[in-house]
Amino acid sequence: MSKIVIECQDISCYYEKAKPVLSNLSFAIHEGESVGLIGANGSGKSTLLGALCGLISHEGVMQVAGLSVEKVNLPEIRKKLGYVMQDSDNQLFLPTVYDDIAFAPRNYGLSAEDVERMVTEALRRTGIEHLKDRQNYKLSGGEKRMVCIATILAMQPEIILMDEPSITLDPYNRRTLIQNLQAMPETKLIASHDLDLILETCERVILLDEHGIKADGDAEVILTDEALLKSCRLELPYCYQKVVPLKKG
Numbered sequence: 001m002s003k004i005v006i007e008c009q010d011i012s013c014y015y016e017k018a019k020p021v022l023s024n025l026s027f028a029i030h031e032g033e034s035v036g037l038i039g040a041n042g043s044g045k046s047t048l049l050g051a052l053c054g055l056i057s058h059e060g061v062m063q064v065a066g067l068s069v070e071k072v073n074l075p076e077i078r079k080k081l082g083y084v085m086q087d088s089d090n091q092l093f094l095p096t097v098y099d100d101i102a103f104a105p106r107n108y109g110l111s112a113e114d115v116e117r118m119v120t121e122a123l124r125r126t127g128i129e130h131l132k133d134r135q136n137y138k139l140s141g142g143e144k145r146m147v148c149i150a151t152i153l154a155m156q157p158e159i160i161l162m163d164e165p166s167i168t169l170d171p172y173n174r175r176t177l178i179q180n181l182q183a184m185p186e187t188k189l190i191a192s193h194d195l196d197l198i199l200e201t202c203e204r205v206i207l208l209d210e211h212g213i214k215a216d217g218d219a220e221v222i223l224t225d226e227a228l229l230k231s232c233r234l235e236l237p238y239c240y241q242k243v244v245p246l247k248k249g
């Protein structure tokens with residue numbers, strides 16, 4: 001099997017040390033795997049992703065790209081890790097769309113020509129060429145989301161963490177996102193309530209409940225197990241549900 005790129009052994013993550021949000025969590029993700037991270041509101045998905053980036057405190061063995069997640073290694077880890085945050089406003093920090101997407105390529109010390117090429121390619125792949133010169137703070141929620149995804153494409157990281165990537169996206173942009181995810185060979189850990197997106201983009205699922213990891217295995221097996229999903233306050237993906245239109249009168 002390929003090498004392990006994300007490893008957690010008996011970790012806990014916390015905002016206040018005395019009250020860990022996640023405890024006794026162990027799992028390993030191998031290079032090239034696409035893993036869906038699912039669980040009810042408040043189950044700790046964003047906390048886990050934040051901890052893997054070193055933004056939230058943890059105890060226990062946590063390694064990303066072979067490096068222990070600790071202060072001294074964070075600059076190196078963050079070069080290898082692309083992170084789409086749950087809240088786009090926390091992610092976009094430069095005035096224009098172009099500047100935000102160009103941030104990582106510029107940091108790699110590339111020539112202006114190469115930066116331009118990478119930004120243009122990221123804009124093309126996300127279908128947002130028309131937003132290139134817009135100011136970030138004037139974008140709609142879905143437009144910001146697509147810009148966040150484009151920043152990650154331009155970064156070309158080894159490992160991608162995405163927190164609710166399809167949130168606020170219209171069906172067309174959601175489909176573009178799914179196609180991009182399917183085409184990306186990188187290791188991916190995707191937290192989402194969009195279980196249909198997880199089904200289409202991940203071969204493995206980690207299901208969190210209030211006690212930790214409730215299930216970890218084949219995505220199709222877990223996402224068709226209605227009793228398991230219900231026990232964690234989730235439902236089957238929409239593609240497996242019968243939807244009855246509301247009738248008036």
Ligand SMILES: Nc1ncnc2c1ncn2[C@@H]1O[C@H](COP(=O)(O)OP(=O)(O)OP(=O)(O)O)[C@@H](O)[C@H]1O
Pocket residue numbers: 015016021039040041042043044045046047048086
């Ligand atoms: N900054 C914070 N300080 C203290 N507690 C927090 C903080 N952020 C989140 N929490 C708590 O940690 C727990 C896990 O939250 P988290 O955001 O990781 O859940 P989630 O699975 O991502 O939920 P959602 O599906 O709503 O995005 C929740 O009980 C939440 O209230």
Ligand SMILES: [Mg+2]
Pocket residue numbers: 045046047086163
């Ligand atoms: Mg969250």
